[in-house]
Amino acid sequence: MSSSPEPVLHTANELTAPLDTRRRVSIASDPPTVVDGRHSPHFGGQETRRRLSVASSDHPASDGRRKSILVQHTPDTMSVHSHYSGNAHYVNHAFQQDVFADNGKPANGEGPLKKHSMTDPTYDKLKLPQPDDIEKSWLFLFCKRCRQEEGGPSWEPPLWHRLCPYPFCPSYRQFARILSLCLIGLLCWGVVYTVLGETAAPGGQLFGLAVLCIAAHFGGWLMSLTTLPALIGMLMVGILFQNVGLVHIEGEYNEVVSELRKIALVIILIRAGLDLDPSALKRLRITVPKLGLVPWVVECAVVAVMTHYLMDLPWIWGFLLGSIIAAVSPAVVVSCLFRLRQKGYGVAKGIPTLIIAVSGIDDATSVAIFGIIHSLMFSSDALVFQIIQGPLSIIGGIGFGVLWGVLAKYVPEKQDPFVVPLRILMLFGGGLIAVLGSESIGYGGAGPLGCITAAFVSCYFWSKQGWEVEDNPVATAFEIFWMIFEPILFGLTGTQIKIDELDRWTVSIGIACLLAGIIIRIISTVFVAIGGKLNLKEKIFVALSWMAKATVQAALGPVALDSVRDGNRPDEREYAERVLVICVLSILLTAPIGAILITLSGPRLLKKTTTPAIIEGWRRSARPSLRDISINDEDDDTAAVAS
Secondary structure: OOOOOOOOOOOHHHHHOOOOOOOOEEEOOOOOOEEOOEEOOOOOOOOOOEEEOOOOOOOEOOOOOEOOOOOOOOHHHHHHHHHOOOOHHHHHHHHHHHHOOOOOOOOOOOOOOOOOOOOOOHHHHOOOOOOOOHHHOHHHHHHHHHHOOOOOOOOOOOOHHHHOOOOOOOOHHHHHHHHHHHHHHHHHHHHHHHHHHHHHOOOOHHHHHHHHHHHHHHHHHHHHOOOOOHHHHHHHHHHHHHHHOOOOOOOOHHHHHHHHHHHHHHHHHHHHHHOOOHHHHHHOOOHHHHHHHHHHHHHHHHHHHHHHHHOOOOHHHHHHHHHHHOOOOHHHHHHHHHHHHHHOEOOOOOHHHHHHHHHHHHHHHHHHHHHHHHHHHOOOOOHHHHHHHHHHHHHHHHHHHHHHHHHHHHOOOOOOOOHHHHHHHHHHHHHHHHHHHHHHOOOOOHHHHHHHHHHHHHHHHHHHOOOOOOOOHHHHHHHHHHHHHHHHHHHHHHOOOOHHHOOHHHHHHHHHHHHHHHHHHHHHHHHHOOOOOOOHHHHHHHHHHOOOOOHHHHHHOOHHHHHHOOOOOHHHHHHHHHHHHHHHHHHHHHHHHHHHHHHHHHHHHOOEOOOOOOOOOOOOOOOOOHHHOOOOOOOOHHHHHHO
C-alpha cells in the first residue's frame, strides 16, 4: 500500500511572499502537478501543448524590459525599426510577422489575425514588402528619393506617422510647404481675377500662362528624379502645351512674354557676376581668359561658317546664332559637378569650381556680343554711327556697372538692419534698368555688360566689408528668384516650337552644325589647356563638361524673332525662326547628353580625394566660386604642384 505524499507546510512569510513569475506557463491539456504556480519538479515526461508568455526573462531587452522570446531582431530589422521610431503599431506589426507562420495562420495556436482599421499604416493595407525587405524594394527607394528630405528636426502632428508612414508619404514640412504655396497661388489668382477679369479666368491667356508655369515646374521636378536637368522637363512641357493646344500666346501677351524673358536674363547675369571672386580672377589672369574665351570664339566661328554655307544664313545672322550657341549653361553643369565635388572627385585640383566659374564668364561674353550684334542688325542709324556703336556699348555698359557697384558700397549703409533686402532691391533694379533702358535707347549691348559688371563690383566691395563670396545673402536671394523664373523661361521657350511647322531639312542641318561646333570646341579646349597642370584625362573631362547648352539659349533664342515679329521683312522672320529652332535643338540634345557625360565620366577621368571638401555655412546650398581653385594659380606654382 503506497503512502500518499506528505503535505507541504508553509510559513506565514512564505505564503505572503511574491511569487516568482519568470517562467509562467499556460497549459492547454491535462495539467501536471503545479506547486505554488511553479513547475512541479515531477513534471517532465508528459508532452503537452504549452503557450509561452511574453514575460520571459531569459531574453532580456537592452533597456531592462522583458521582451518576447519569439521575436529575433536582426540588424536589418532593427535598421528598419529605427525609421518608424515612435510608431508603436509598426513594432506590433513586426512582432506579428515573426509570430505568425508563412501561410498567414497563427504559429502557436494564437487567436486570429487582427483586422485592419482606418488608422493602420498604408503598407499593411497595400501588402507592401515586409520590414525585412522593405529597404531593398523599388517602392521604398523611389518614395525616399521623392521625399528629398531636408536636414533639421521639424514639428509634426501626433498622428502624422500613423496616417502618413515613412517614406511612402511626404513629411509634414513638405506637405505644409506645398499647401501654403497652393493657398498663396489661389489668393494671387483671386486678386488678379478681380482686377483683370476674363483674361485670368479659365480659357484666358493669362490663366494659360499661369497653368503653363506650374506644369513646367512639376515637369522639371519629375525630370530631376532621373538625375537629368530639370530644365529638360520644363522645356518639354512647353512644347507639349503648344502642340496640344493648351496655351495660346498672341497679341499683347507676346510683349509680356518678351519682358519675362528679359527679367530672367537679368537674374542669370547677376548670378554670374556674384559668383566671380576678384582676388581669384587677379591670380588667374591668364588661365581664365584662355579657357573661357578661346573655345568660345572657336565654336562661335564654326557655327557661323557652317550655318552660312549650309543654311544660307547671312553672315551677321550666322554670328548672331554663333554667339548664342557658344554659351555654356551653368544650370546644367552645376548640379552634376556638385555631386562629384561632394564625393571628392577633382576637388584637389579645383576642377568642378574651375568649370563652373569659366562657364559664368562664357555666358557673360555671349550675352554681351549678342547684344552688340543685335543692336547693329536692328539699328536705323547711319553707317558711321553703327560702326562706333559697338565700342560705345562696351564702354557705356562697363562704366554704368562700375558706378552702380560703387554706389552699392555706400547705399545702404553696411550696419543698416535692412541692409540685405535693400541691397537685393538695389542690384535687381540696377540690372533691370541697365538691360531694359539700353534697349530703349538703341544700345542693347551695353545693358548685359552693365548688369554683370554691377554685380561683380558690388560683390567685390561687399567682400571687403566682411561678406564671403560663398556666403553672400544677396546671391542666395537671386537663387530663389531663379527658382521662380526658371520654369517660366523654359516653359515659354518651349511654346515657340510648333512640331507640325518644323522643316526636316532645317532640323537635320541644324543638328549637323551643332555637332560640328561641339566636336571642334572639345578638341580646341584640349589643345588650349596644354601647358597647364591638368593631365590628359582631366582636360578631356573639362572639354566634355562645356558642351551643355540651356540657359542663355532659352533667354536669347526668341529675342530675334520678337524683333521681327511685327515687321514687314519675311526673309528676316525666316532667319529668326531658324535661329530659334537651332537654339531649342541645342538644349534638347546637349543638356541631357552633357549631364550624362559629366556624371559617368567624372569618376573615370578625375582623381578622388580621401576626404571630400565639406562646405559649411548658413546658406541653403553652396554656390561655386573661383576662390578654391589652386591648380591654375600662375603666382604660386609650388602650391599647385603640392596639391
